[in-house]
Amino acid sequence: MNRRIVYFLFLLTVFSLHFSGFVFAGQPDPPGQAKDGKPVHEAYLFAHMKHDDYGRLYYSVSQDGLHWRQLNDGERVCQDYRGHADICKGHDGRYYLVGNRNDSAPDINFWVSDDLVTWTRYSDVTPDLKKTPGYSQALQKIGAPKLFYDADGSQYILTWHTPHKEATPEDPERYWASQRTLYMTSKDLKEFFGPPKRLFPWDMGTIDVIIRRQGDRYFALIKDERYPTLDWVTGKTIRISHAPTALGPYTEPSPPVSPNFREAPTLIPSPDGKAWYLYYEQYPGISYGLSVAADLNGPWYQVSGYTFYHDWDKYGLPPKVRHGCMIPLQKKEYEVILAAFDKKKDAIGAE
Numbered sequence: 001m002n003r004r005i006v007y008f009l010f011l012l013t014v015f016s017l018h019f020s021g022f023v024f025a026g027q028p029d030p031p032g033q034a035k036d037g038k039p040v041h042e043a044y045l046f047a048h049m050k051h052d053d054y055g056r057l058y059y060s061v062s063q064d065g066l067h068w069r070q071l072n073d074g075e076r077v078c079q080d081y082r083g084h085a086d087i088c089k090g091h092d093g094r095y096y097l098v099g100n101r102n103d104s105a106p107d108i109n110f111w112v113s114d115d116l117v118t119w120t121r122y123s124d125v126t127p128d129l130k131k132t133p134g135y136s137q138a139l140q141k142i143g144a145p146k147l148f149y150d151a152d153g154s155q156y157i158l159t160w161h162t163p164h165k166e167a168t169p170e171d172p173e174r175y176w177a178s179q180r181t182l183y184m185t186s187k188d189l190k191e192f193f194g195p196p197k198r199l200f201p202w203d204m205g206t207i208d209v210i211i212r213r214q215g216d217r218y219f220a221l222i223k224d225e226r227y228p229t230l231d232w233v234t235g236k237t238i239r240i241s242h243a244p245t246a247l248g249p250y251t252e253p254s255p256p257v258s259p260n261f262r263e264a265p266t267l268i269p270s271p272d273g274k275a276w277y278l279y280y281e282q283y284p285g286i287s288y289g290l291s292v293a294a295d296l297n298g299p300w301y302q303v304s305g306y307t308f309y310h311d312w313d314k315y316g317l318p319p320k321v322r323h324g325c326m327i328p329l330q331k332k333e334y335e336v337i338l339a340a341f342d343k344k345k346d347a348i349g350a351e
Contacts, residue, residue: 027304027311027312027314029314030066030270030275030277030290030292030303030314030315031270031274031275031292031294032065032269032270032271032272032274032275032277032292033064033270033271033272034271034272035272039271039272040269040271040272040273041065041268041269041270041271041273041328041329042063042271042328042329042330042331042334043061043062043063043328043329043330043331043333043334044061044062044063044065044068044268044326044327044328044329045059045060045061045087045116045326045327045329045333045334045337046059046060046061046062046068046266046317046321046324046325046326047059047085047087047097047324047325047326047327048060048085048321048322048323048324048325049084049085049321049322049323049324050074050320050321050322051286051320051321051322052320053076054322055082055083055084055099055102056076056081056082057076057077057078057081057085057119058070058071058072058074058075058076058077058321058324059071059072059077059337059341060317060318060321061329061334061337061338061342063271063334064271065268065270065271065277065326066277066290066314066315066316067315067316068316068317068318068321069318070318070321071337071338071341071342072341072342073343074318077117077341078111078119080111080119080121081097081099081111081119082099082100082101082102082109083098083099083100083101083109083144083145084099084144084145084146084208084264084323084324085097085099085323085324085325086098086099086144086145086146086147086210086324086325087116087147087325087327088147088148088149088156088327089149089327090112090149090156090189091149091154091156091187091188094112094113094114095112095113095114095116096110096111096112096122096147096149096156096189097110097111097112097113097119097147098110098145098146098147098158099111099145100142100145100160103141103142103143104140104141105142106126106127106140106142107124107125107126108124108125108126108127108142108145108158108160109121109123109124110122110123110124110125110147110189115333115336115337116329116333116336116337117336117337117340117341122189123189123190125158125184125186125189125192127142127160127182127184127192127195127196128195128196129142129162129182129196131195131196132162132182132195132196132197132198133195133197133198134198135162135164135180135182135196135198137164138162138163138164138180138182139162139163139164139165139166141162141163142160142161142162143160143161143162143163143179143207144160144161144207144208144264144323145158145159145160146158146159146160146208146209146210146211147159148210148211148212148246150211150213150218150246152246153245153246154187155185155186155187156185156186156187156188156189157183157184157185157211157246157247158183158184158185158186158192159181159182159183159199159209159210159211160181160182160183161179161180161181161182161206161207161208161209161225162179162180162182162196163175163176163178163179163180164178164180165177165178173227176205176207176225176227177205177225177226177227178205179205179206179207179225180198180200180205180206181198181199181200181206181207181209181222182196182197182198182199183196183197183198183199183247184196184197185247199220199247199248199250200220200241200248200250201249202252202253204224204225204226204253205224205225205226206222206223206224206225207223207225207263208222208223208263208264208265208323209221209222209223210265210266210267210325211246212267212296213246214295214296216244217242217243217244217296218242218243218244218245218246219240219241219242219296220240220241220242220243220250221238221239221240221265221267221278222238222239222240222241222253222265223236223237223238223239223262223263223264223265224236224237224238224239224253224256228260228261234253234255234256235260236260236261236262236263237256237257237258237259237260237262238256238257238258238262238263238265238278238280238291239253239254239255239256239257240253240254240257240296240297240298241253241254242296242297254298257278257291257293257298257300258278258280258289258291258302259282259289259302261282261283261284262280262281262282262283262289263280263281263283263323264280264281264322264323264324265278265279265280266278266279266280266324266325266326267279267326268326268327268328269328270292274294275292275293275294276292276293276294276295276296277290277292278290278291278292278293278300279326281322281323286319286320286321286322287305287306287317288305288306288317288321289302289305290302290303290305290314290315291303303315
């Protein structure tokens with residue numbers, strides 16, 4: 001056979017193997033997996049909504065924090081809940097879930113659960129937004145309430161975003177750029193102290209803020225809500241700030257740890273406890289990105305996913321999952337959730 005033809009066939013074979021998902025060397029997996037011994041974090045829950053059922057509660061689970069599957073045959077796990085699901089373990093060892101009916105509703109609502117299976121309505125609070133110091137122009141809007149329990153301060157910190165400008169046909173983005181993060185505190189989620197306050201002093205739109213702790217520092221994961229332009233290149237990205245206490249004062253936000261047009265950050269420790277997995281939603285297309293770091297101060301890098309090439313996709317979520325929160329689970333908690341919502345009744349380690 002002509003040597004040119006042989007060489008052409010060789011190149012064609014290499015090209016076909018590479019672009020069909022079969023490559024000669026595997027891509028490295030993300031760090032943080034417990035390769036030797038028992039993992040520090042045995043499983044994970046993702047409480048989320050769905051694109052075609054916005055604001056309702058669904059569950060997906062994972063054993064490695066990377067590969068997720070939806071439970072309950074894709075049906076809701078709580079019929080009463082509405083909101084952008086956010087869960088924390090509270091002062092009494094029970095789990096608390098926060099939500100609200102919609103952005104125009106004046107109240108924020110709480111549920112409680114012993115096992116993450118059965119949720120019971122617990123309490124409500126109606127913030128007096130107009131009494132927020134230095135923010136009397138606040139509109140009656142409450143977006144995506146989030147909840148953090150600060151064990152050192154023995155208090156809950158409830159955060160949400162509220163704008164001060166209405167959208168116009170000429171400038172619909174000014175509504176989002178005017179969002180500011182507010183908070184209130186409580187010892188028991190029954191009584192809340194004082195009027196709302198602003199969490200950050202910056203003149204910058206922020207939404208979807210969650211607070212987490214690493215060592216003796218507190219970290220606020222923020223969506224920069226300005227629209228991206230050449231003058232504001234960090235717009236619609238996830239950024240991180242830190243402080244000595246949960247209520248600040250917080251540093252200026254970091255450079256972006258996500259691409260533009262990402263929101264709803266959620267953070268979990270890796271199975272071996274030596275890395276952080278930061279997920280964020282891509283919109284308007286519905287998918288999730290993942291950034292990984294050994295320290296919340298960074299540096300961060302983005303993990304490959306949603307390429308539809310098996311060797312390159314290092315994480316995966318069910319289709320059309322949207323805003324929510326991820327939390328680590330103990331083995332017994334995971335098995336209780338599977339027993340309630342998984343028709344396969346898998347035990348840990350059987351996936």
